[in-house]
Amino acid sequence: xxxxxxxxPIAASDDLPAGHIYxxxxxxxxxxxxxxxxxxxxxxxxxxxxxxxxxxxxxxxxDELRCQYHAWRFRSGSGACSAIPAHPTRKPSSAIRATLxxxxxxxxxxxxxxxxxxxxxxxxxxxxxxxxxxxxxxxAQAIEIAIARAPLPGVRLFVQPVSFAxxxxxxxxxxxxRLAEHDAALxxxxxxxxxxxx
Amino acid sequence: MILYDYPPLxxxxxxxxxxxxxxxxxxxxxxxxxxxxxxxxxxxxxxAPLGSVPALDTxxxxxxxxxxxxxxxxxxxxxxxxxxxxxxxxxxxxIHEWLAVARALAHSAGVARLHELIGQPAVIxxxxxxAHRLLRHLERHLWFGERAGRRWLVEGExxxxxxxxxxxxxxxxxxxxxxxxDYPAVRRWxxxxxxxxxxVVTSGVLPLDPTAxxxxxx
Numbered sequence: 001x002x003x004x005x006x007x008x009p010i011a012a013s014d015d016l017p018a019g020h021i022y023x024x025x026x027x028x029x030x031x032x033x034x035x036x037x038x039x040x041x042x043x044x045x046x047x048x049x050x051x052x053x054x055x056x057x058x059x060x061x062x063d064e065l066r067c068q069y070h071a072w073r074f075r076s077g078s079g080a081c082s083a084i085p086a087h088p089t090r091k092p093s094s095a096i097r098a099t100l101x102x103x104x105x106x107x108x109x110x111x112x113x114x115x116x117x118x119x120x121x122x123x124x125x126x127x128x129x130x131x132x133x134x135x136x137x138x139x140a141q142a143i144e145i146a147i148a149r150a151p152l153p154g155v156r157l158f159v160q161p162v163s164f165a166x167x168x169x170x171x172x173x174x175x176x177x178r179l180a181e182h183d184a185a186l187x188x189x190x191x192x193x194x195x196x197x198x
Numbered sequence: 199m200i201l202y203d204y205p206p207l208x209x210x211x212x213x214x215x216x217x218x219x220x221x222x223x224x225x226x227x228x229x230x231x232x233x234x235x236x237x238x239x240x241x242x243x244x245x246a247p248l249g250s251v252p253a254l255d256t257x258x259x260x261x262x263x264x265x266x267x268x269x270x271x272x273x274x275x276x277x278x279x280x281x282x283x284x285x286x287x288x289x290x291x292x293i294h295e296w297l298a299v300a301r302a303l304a305h306s307a308g309v310a311r312l313h314e315l316i317g318q319p320a321v322i323x324x325x326x327x328x329a330h331r332l333l334r335h336l337e338r339h340l341w342f343g344e345r346a347g348r349r350w351l352v353e354g355e356x357x358x359x360x361x362x363x364x365x366x367x368x369x370x371x372x373x374x375x376x377x378x379x380d381y382p383a384v385r386r387w388x389x390x391x392x393x394x395x396x397x398v399v400t401s402g403v404l405p406l407d408p409t410a411x412x413x414x415x416x
Contacts, residue, residue, distance in 0.1 A: 011382075014344075015382050017386070020385075020386065020389065022382060022385075023378075023379055023382075023385070024379075025379060057404060059406075068404065132338065132341050132342075133380075133382070135379075135380035162379075168380070179342075179345075180342065183338070183342075187338075
């Protein structure tokens, strides 16, 4: 699919516990998302620059992500390669690094962008609880049209385009005690969209 | 105890995994399930009349159902009683619900995987659609469980055989073309299971790095 410009939510803050590498996808680009020791949110292409193995099957060691295949290590923040175990005495070239995308955490959601000029994700000023992400087998546009036609009260919703015919609904609820109720409403929306797309 | 085993099968892995966690030694008899179809031979049908794999010979009976084997191991070889809390009817019922989901996953995600691995006939798209329906159910349960302070499938501080039965199906599902991308709470629960002391791997399963920190929900 064509890359959509601008910021999109790709995870919830809760999806990034220490030591976990979170797998996401935005506009066909697979992403490895993880938190450094100082809280830095790293959004990297899910692909080791060495042999192309997914970073998301690797592991976190302190402030570094270690690739599962040859144990090359990449530093939080810069994405620079810091160690190549097969060459223990040689300092890795500064040209070896993960492909980075910007990562911004705001209102409990983690945002990134693949392209575009906007400096930051939208400022919501919306204190709320993060809804469970709902993946839907339909286009992002179909979800956006459905949400615009029949807005759900008490929530702010965003759409993460995953691939041409898949997208994830993310959002915030005003009232944390209504999370289950909103979840059921979003599941109904998902079923309706998928029936229409089938 | 003798386990009649075909290593690639998730159901065989379940029995080996629980036996390892309980520190129960198994005598493994490997079957040439594919391409030899040894489970259809007269010799094997004399042992396990339905030709089921795995089969667990407990010394007093041959259990031809993998979940029966899990129940046997937990009921007889777990001094702590954590894996199958026989004295707690509500948790037993909840365990049974998840064993049913595990079986449904075997018949969908598992069949899709065997289709990819050894060419077993399958209506592959239907299998994958059904697997995703089950994974969505699992994801919702685990996500709300995290918010309620519940780490395992069934209420309680410790994992049960329900976690083992569902885990072996879910951890291998991507080999059948069923992606776990949409299921972040399932992936965190997978890490919890891999972090259980005594956890063993099988082909296609990576160990949780022992030097990595324990995961906790912020």
